[in-house]
Amino acid sequence: MATERELSDFLESVERRAFKTTLYAVKDEDTALDLVQEAMIRLAEKYGDRPAEELGPLFTRILQNVTLDHHRRHKVRSMWTTLFSAFTKDDDDDHDPLETLLAESGASQRSAENELERTQVMATIEDEIKKLPDRQREAFLLRYWEELDISETAAVMGVSEGSVKTHCSRATHALAAALKSRGIEL
Numbered sequence: 001m002a003t004e005r006e007l008s009d010f011l012e013s014v015e016r017r018a019f020k021t022t023l024y025a026v027k028d029e030d031t032a033l034d035l036v037q038e039a040m041i042r043l044a045e046k047y048g049d050r051p052a053e054e055l056g057p058l059f060t061r062i063l064q065n066v067t068l069d070h071h072r073r074h075k076v077r078s079m080w081t082t083l084f085s086a087f088t089k090d091d092d093d094d095h096d097p098l099e100t101l102l103a104e105s106g107a108s109q110r111s112a113e114n115e116l117e118r119t120q121v122m123a124t125i126e127d128e129i130k131k132l133p134d135r136q137r138e139a140f141l142l143r144y145w146e147e148l149d150i151s152e153t154a155a156v157m158g159v160s161e162g163s164v165k166t167h168c169s170r171a172t173h174a175l176a177a178a179l180k181s182r183g184i185e186l
Contacts, residue, residue: 002052010055011040014146018063021141024130025067035070039063060146060156064138121184128178132171139167140175 002010015036022032039062047058129137135157142153143164154161179185 001049002055004048006052007044007048007055010052010059011043014056014059015040017145018059021145022063022067024126024137024141026070031070035066036063039066042066056146056148057152057156060142060148064156124182124184125175125179128175128182131178132174136167136171136174139164140171143168 018036018039019032022035023029026032026035039059042062043055043059047055047062050058129140132140138157139153142148142156143150148156150161150164153164157164159167
């Protein structure tokens, strides 16, 4: 049974990554924040009494379901709005939420040039992640961003471990090729 402190610490530890992952899926900061908050509330209300080691996979699955529900609702609303309204969907501003990356602890020792280069490379990597097919992006982010192992990722995605390996392999090869074509060698 997770204590209130363990639950609070867990939610604090996943907040930023959950936001970034959700932002990739919904492409809107406010919506991503709302969805992450909704998933956190559901975890606390319905599964707060579970052991601390179960919170990670539970939260990931809840967040995926909340995001999927959002996409379904948005699709239905868009269809009806398009059919029965003269209003059009507003385009998002050219705001780049990736500019809000936190500086690492040694940032004060870096030169401005190194920091700019790092920020540009990170923005390029994140742009390329957005271009991945949904399942590849999901597997890649769960494995390498959320640091889940293969079996946990398979359970969260509802696929076999072999599928996780295939999706991750395809994603890493696609990212490597895309970055190489843009002159970035990691």
